[in-house]
Structure formats: C-alpha cells, structure tokens
Amino acid sequence: MSPNIGLLATTTTLHLCCNSLTEIPLEIGYLRNLTHLHISNNKLTTLPDTLGYLTKLVELHASDNRITTLPSSIASLKKLTVLDLKRNEISALPSEMGELKSLVTLELADNPINQLPAEITRLKFLRKIGLDNCPLDLDVLEDHADELATPPTLRELAARVIVRQQLPILEITHDHLKHYLASAQSCTSCAGPYFESTIIRRRVVTRNEVQIPLEYKLCTRHWESDHGRVAAMFCPPPETAPTPPTSLPSSPFSSPPGSPLLERRRKSSMRAGSLSSSTLPLSSLAKTPILPSLPPEASAVEARGLKTTLLLKRGALRSSRSLSFISLPAGRSQ
Template identity: 30%
Template sequence: MKLQCEVEVISRMLPTFGMRNRGKGARAVLSVGRQEDKRSGQAGAVYLMICTLKDKAGSRYKLQENIDQLFTRFVQEGKATVRLKEPAVDICLSKADVCSLKNFISTVGLANKGKDPGSISLSRLTPVKTSEIEKPRAKMFITCKKDYPITKSFPYSLEHLQVSYCKLARVDMRMLCLKKLQKLDLSNNHIKKLPQTIGDLMCLQELTLHNNFLESFEVAFCNSTLRNTLKSLDLSQNKLKALPVQFGQLKELINLKLDDNELVQLPFTIGLLSKLRFLSATKNKIQCLPSSFRSLVLEKVDLFGNPFVKATPMVPDIQLKIPLPLLECASRATIHYRIPYGPHLIPATVCQDLSVAKTCDCGRPCLSSFIQTVVLMNLHQVSQTVVLVDTMGGTEAPVICYFCSLTCYSEFLDKHLQSARI
C-alpha cells in the first residue's frame, strides 16, 4: 500500500525543550508493508515507511499496537494525522488523493490492531525512485515532433497541455484520459476531426485548435459535459463551413474565435451564449447575422472582412400562411407557454422543429410561417468595443429579422419609416 502526498513529522517532545517545528511539509511516498526478518526470512510486523527526496532509503515506524490516535476529520480535503506512541511523533499528511488517503488510513488502522488488511496488498519496504517522489506535473509544453511522447504516457496530473507543430492528424486518445486537464492547446497541427469522446475531459475550460484542418464541428461536442465547463474556444484558421444548431448549448463560453474559416453564417442559436463577452469571426463568408445576435452582451466584437449584404427591410421574403396551419399554431403555443415536450410525447421531427424555432421582433415564436427581412444593426448595441466592419469605417452589420404576422411587420415598417424621416 503506497500513498503520495506531503508529509510533516512533528515530534511532540520539542515543546519540552523549548523548540518549534519548522512547520513545512515535504513531498513523500508512504508505504505500508511487513518488514522481513533477516534471520528467518519470514515477514514480520507491519511498518510505515516514509521516503523523501532527502531520505530515499526511508524512515520506518512500527504500526502494530503503536498508534495512539488517528485524526481524520479533514480527510475529504486530503488531510489526516497519525499519532504514534513510540516515538512520540505526529505524522501529518496533506495534499493527498481523497480515495487513496481513505484506503491508506483504513490499512493503517487494521495494522495497528494486528489484523490482516485483507484485499489491500502490502508494499515491499524498499527505497523509492526519485520519479516517485517528485511533485505531480501540472503543465507540459511540446512544440516539436521529436519531443512528442510515443512510448510514455502523459502525466495523469496535467492541468495544462500544449502540443503544437507536431503534425498531429487526430487528437491522441491518451489526452482524453487526463481527467484534471483544464487547458488544451492543439494549435498548428493537421487535425481534421474531433473525437466523439472529447467530452471525457470533464474539467476542460480552454480549448485551442488554431490553424488546423477542421472541416466540421461535432454535435457530440456541444452535447457533452463541456457545455458546463468550456469558457474559451479558438477555432480560427480552419476550414469550417458551418457550426451546428446545438452550438448554443455551450453556455459557459466567454471567449470565441472563429477567424479565417469558410463560415457562411453564424449558428442562429448564438444568442443563447449569455456569458459570451469576446467574439471574433473575421475573414469568413458571412453575409448577414442571425436574429438572436441582438441578444448578446459583448465587450468586444470583430467581424471585419466578411461579404455582408445590403439591408433590404422593404423587400421581405414572405413565407407567412394565412390562416396559420394547425401545426404552426400548436407549435407556437407550446413554446410560448413553455409546455414540456419530448419524443415520448410528440414525433421526434416536431421536437427538432421546436428546438430551432425563430423569434419574432415582438418576442413570440414562429416556425415555418413567417416574414423575413434584413435590417442594419449598429454593433455598438451589443458590444462596448467594435472593430470596424469594413475599410469605410462602418460599425453596422445586416441582421435577419423575423415577423410572426402581418401586424408585426407593419409595426416594424412604421417605426423604420419614422426613423428614416428623422
């Protein structure tokens, strides 16, 4: 049984001599095992051995009937203390894995009572290697193909991993086993597709895929646990032509970069990204912005280099059916009154239509029966800082507007004509 953590051995006799402990723990490996009797060659009593960088051979402490008390009040924080009778020391443990610490304390308790720990295997009390004691690695940067680990695994403790300029054609599945990973930078590689299981990175907050060959963005990415953790996403300089409707589920996003792709439009659910503050989508093929774009509250937006079309508020695309079909009426009512629905209640195709419903200028939903037009919006309405849209110094961009009825469209025209006169 072994445990890696920080250890501080405090002598309870020091205050007697008017001395203080240094009060600082050291990285160590603790082993619980039987000390072999050199004469008989048989296993003897169970000992606790503590190995540090300064003492790799280790210090040994007998456990059987030698523990005065076990302090486990803060075990959920990775802390515990073993108080020995002889010598009179307190072995203070901290920064330990909670599950491993619980098993370790259980084994120590059984050893104190002279009982067999059972299914938990005892370790050999031998000196440890330097690599076993060293502090877990939190960051790793690989910027050359020759440095890429082929036979070795990535350290399980990594929180920040950068692998750039390594000509990776796919995401290494070993990376998806790094459960503590918070930042992953795979920029400047040859990645064409993201794995379906990328959501296994449950703690991931920043993902950089700058300058790769991505042609599509997986729906599984948006449906994974990343929708609750991901705060920064860099997809710039790829070959993306579209983003899925489910992209709006990444509601924790704060920073989004989509520069230098082949996007024809932004996902119309982008307005659901309520925490988004920085958006950059320069040098794409975007002709107009989705209606929900007006719901964003940004600090900076950059849409330079897109072939925006001219606004045509007086030339609508009328797809309104009068009277409204029954399905349209029922669908609008379902969304407006927030009636629960699902494939167990209504056809899956109808569920899909409801999930991509449009929003009228009046705030009410519409699905397949609507009036559509393109209007100009000053980007300062949604962002504090606006990078010029074109070389002419403009800060306005075309936005698609939907109207659920002739009444709503007429009211919009009246407002538009009045503002034009002014």
C-alpha cells in the same frame, strides 16, 4: 486523434493547433473542466455537438480551419468570453449565439458571412466583433420585409400551440411528428415557436462605427417598420409568445371546501393522473448530444497515437492541467 482524449477529465487547457486534424472526437465532451481550447490551423469542417458539455469553457480558438457551420449546442457555453472563428467557411451563424451571455470578443474575419442573427444584440458584454473581409450585405432597406413566408399549415399551427403551451403528447404519436415538434425554432421577437413558415426582416445597425447587417426571423408580422419594432418592445407579450407555466393557488382560502371550482380542479387532476402513464412531456423530445462510452481502464486499445494512449491508460497524463499536442516544423525534435 484518439477517443481516449476523453480520459483527460481534469485538464483545463488543451492545445491541438497545427496538426492537420480533420475531426475532433465526440469524447471531448468528457473534459468538463476545460476552460481553454485551441484547435486552430487544422482541417476541421465541423465541431462536435458534444462541445456543449464543456460548460466551463472560457476561450475557444478555432481559426484557420474549414468549418462551415456551428452546432446549436454552442448555446450551453454560458461562460465563453472569446470565440475566434477567423478564416473559416462559415456563411451563417445559428440563432443560439444569443445565448452566449458572457461573450466579449467574437472574431469572424475572412468568412463568407452576409448577415448576423439579430439575437446577437442580446449579448450585453460583447465589445468586439471582427468582420474584416466578410461580404456583408449592407444594401438593406429598413422598414421592408425582404422575404415573406407562406401561411402556416394546419400542422404547423397545431404544433405551435403544443410547443407554446408545452402540452404533453401521447406516447403513440408517430415518430415523424415527434421529430417535427422537436425541430421548433424560436422567433427573434417574441421567442414563440415556428417551423417552416417564417418572415425574415433585415436592418443595419452601427456599433463602434462598424455597420452590421442583422436578420430577424419572425413567426408572424410582429412589426412592419423599425418604429413598430421599437414600440413592440414596450407592449405586452403577443399571443404567439410562450405561455408561462401556471400553478394552482397555494392559499387554503383561495377556494372554500366543497366549492365547484375546487371540485373541478380535483376531477381535472384525477384525469391528468390517469393519462400520465400514456403521455410524454414535450421536454423529453429535446435532442441532446450523445457521448460515446469510454474504453475500459484495463483494455488494450489500438490507436494512431499508441504512446499517447498508453500514457493516458497509465495515468501519466490524466492528472495534467495543461496539455499541448502541437506539431513542430520539419527537422525539429520534441
């Protein structure tokens, strides 16, 4: 598939079914207006990270492939209502699935899935979950910790504080520590950060007469039973939860001029300003998918689909709203 597919910037519907495709080019992330993407009946094993740039996507059909994992960037698809992943090789879903706030239909039939992330219960509009022929593990004892984590290391404890409070780090921090901080995951219960040390709990819920096994990944022992889990929902956030940003009072009467409190704040801001040039905000460590550069307009590009490439270059297809590249049975002509 030609990377020039990224030139179809105005396209809203794209059909690529039944083509024996083994990969989707990263340049598909340039199709910012895409609302419907059909890539079923191919030989795909992964989906590109740049899929997260398709923020207008409403339907994604990727059934009958060989997909094993989903990219974490799928969390950016806030308008997605239909996600069809039937007949693939997916064994686990990422916790980022809980960010698909508009999802209504989730098709997962004929996948080797044992558990679903508990974050999926946050999807208020979810009405259908297809789990036919999935080896779901329903033999789960509630009120039981299935897997206990080892105690957090000193490095993890320090990293948790840094991520939880969004503290800036020094520019000279070693790269492996930066990568470590960027790898933080969110606790299912309190949304606080954790790294290697986690506690996994499982329970079975019933939705529309269908039993669904859920998996909770916790940063600490927030609760020991299902009763404790419900009680924790009505308690103040624990100390492991992310710290909300604080701001200085804006009222001129909050601190009188010359007060010790105001003086301490002034000195603190001066010190922060002197260090700002040598520190980095933690948000700068976030990994974002990189879009490759598109080829220049006038350059001659050699690709497998030469005719399609030429049409893209000349603008014959670039203004199209709906495009279909579907293979036809043998003996038929286009």
